[in-house]
Amino acid sequence: MLGKILVRKFSTKTIKYKITETEAYCGEEDLACHASKGKTSRTKVMYKTGGVIYVYLVYGMHWMLNIVAANKDQPEAVLIRGLEKSDGPGKVGKELKIDKSFYGEDLTKSRRLWVEEPVVKEKFKIKKAKRIGVDYAGKWSNKPWRFILSKP
DNA sequence: TCACGGATTCGT
């Protein structure tokens, strides 16, 4: 996902931003992953085949944009933490005007949100780091599953 | 129906 272009189409304009920071959430075992609570009405979309959107509200105010990443019945998702113009996942949701209506939307069919290959492919390095805000997840909080786009 | 708490942000 890193380095790809996220496209958001509105009725009046279309915006495109490069994805600069992501985090991975991997399966029911991963205590930081919402799917660790099992398949519920909230997490069920993560059990779908990759390519659909998982959105949810945190702290009663921020919409988090995630892309389901793995195979059917394998609940894994990638959180879009940062775009070239927005640092922080809450700001990403705000910038792209993400809300509950995107829940389960198929990125390959959507006419308002999808991912493209960058026009000009630039070389970059991927920095790894611990995930943010998941200290409650015990050893899982130390997994280097946060990925940051950086200069080569 | 309701109590609980969080994949954050912003200000100090």
Added chain:
DNA sequence: CGAATCCGTGAT
């Protein structure tokens, strides 16, 4: 570093 913020979730 700490408080704000408050809806949705998951269980009852």
